[in-house]
Amino acid sequence: MGERPPVDYIARTREQYARLGYDDYRWAERPDTPPWTPLAKPVAEANLALVASGGAYLRGQVAFHWQDDTGIRLVPSDQPASDVRVTHFAYDLVPAREDPNIVFPVDRLRELVDDGTLGSLAPQAVACMGGIYSVRRAEQELAPAVVEAVSGMDGPSVDLVLLVPV
Amino acid sequence: MGLVARALEAAGFPTLCLTAAHSITAAVNPPRAAFVDLPLGHTAGRPHEPEFQREVLRRALAAAETIEIPGTIVDTGMVWSDDDSWKDEATSGLNNGVNSAEGDSRRARVGEPQYQFEEDRVAADAG
Numbered sequence: 001m002g003e004r005p006p007v008d009y010i011a012r013t014r015e016q017y018a019r020l021g022y023d024d025y026r027w028a029e030r031p032d033t034p035p036w037t038p039l040a041k042p043v044a045e046a047n048l049a050l051v052a053s054g055g056a057y058l059r060g061q062v063a064f065h066w067q068d069d070t071g072i073r074l075v076p077s078d079q080p081a082s083d084v085r086v087t088h089f090a091y092d093l094v095p096a097r098e099d100p101n102i103v104f105p106v107d108r109l110r111e112l113v114d115d116g117t118l119g120s121l122a123p124q125a126v127a128c129m130g131g132i133y134s135v136r137r138a139e140q141e142l143a144p145a146v147v148e149a150v151s152g153m154d155g156p157s158v159d160l161v162l163l164v165p166v
Numbered sequence: 167m168g169l170v171a172r173a174l175e176a177a178g179f180p181t182l183c184l185t186a187a188h189s190i191t192a193a194v195n196p197p198r199a200a201f202v203d204l205p206l207g208h209t210a211g212r213p214h215e216p217e218f219q220r221e222v223l224r225r226a227l228a229a230a231e232t233i234e235i236p237g238t239i240v241d242t243g244m245v246w247s248d249d250d251s252w253k254d255e256a257t258s259g260l261n262n263g264v265n266s267a268e269g270d271s272r273r274a275r276v277g278e279p280q281y282q283f284e285e286d287r288v289a290a291d292a293g
Contacts, residue, residue, distance in 0.1 A: 001203040001241055002250040006188035009206075012256075027193050028169055034197040035176040036236045043227045051174075053167050054207075060289045063279040085282035089273040091207030097282060099213035108210070108219045117224060130167065143173035150179055160230055161174050162223075163183045163196075165167040166207050 054103030
């Protein structure tokens, strides 16, 4: 990390909500030991699926909306990132629209396959929206949709999922 | 995304969460995480810097192999620049980066599709 500690977004949100007179936001807290599936093969042999919550979609797809959209969009992994659009209510879209790889790094992942760092890419990446206000809806709607998409991916089974939030 | 990672892992898929929000990730406690000290909206690196972006991913993928204890967050060492002053302006991902004292500066959370280009709307409607 940098010379200064990481930005504490939980504390900053609390301060901002208090200033606005809103109730405190309850971030998801899961102090239990997380579920665990060991890697079955080294990354250099692994088939990787990208899941990114920056709000990416392709021309021809219905764009995400900004009110707790728990849907997903499947984007072919061989699609250049320059063809990817992004929409989101919560971050500065200008840099991501100039270079979608900063929130949806498919070009870079393909290059890592080419140079042998990574085994292969699953044929589709899963795009979704972060900032789902309701933890319940993230768990009961978004998470199962992503699991289903990764489970049903064409080609070899997925050995590793890389999640890229914004 | 930590909740999604936990669900994937429970379904039998190993996961690695890249994260620029250390406190949020620590709270939701996903199986494996790799921290990058970058502004929100830039989790996978600086724009138009492919080698920097590849290095973010290389270090994240290395973390996927080395983490052995569930709930570990590895620091990748990737930083925005030598100058940390961007942290003065950084605010939660629940707003759009404007730390306004006057009111709620977030974009309206509208329930209609929000297209990047009007032609995207036309293409989607035709589809």
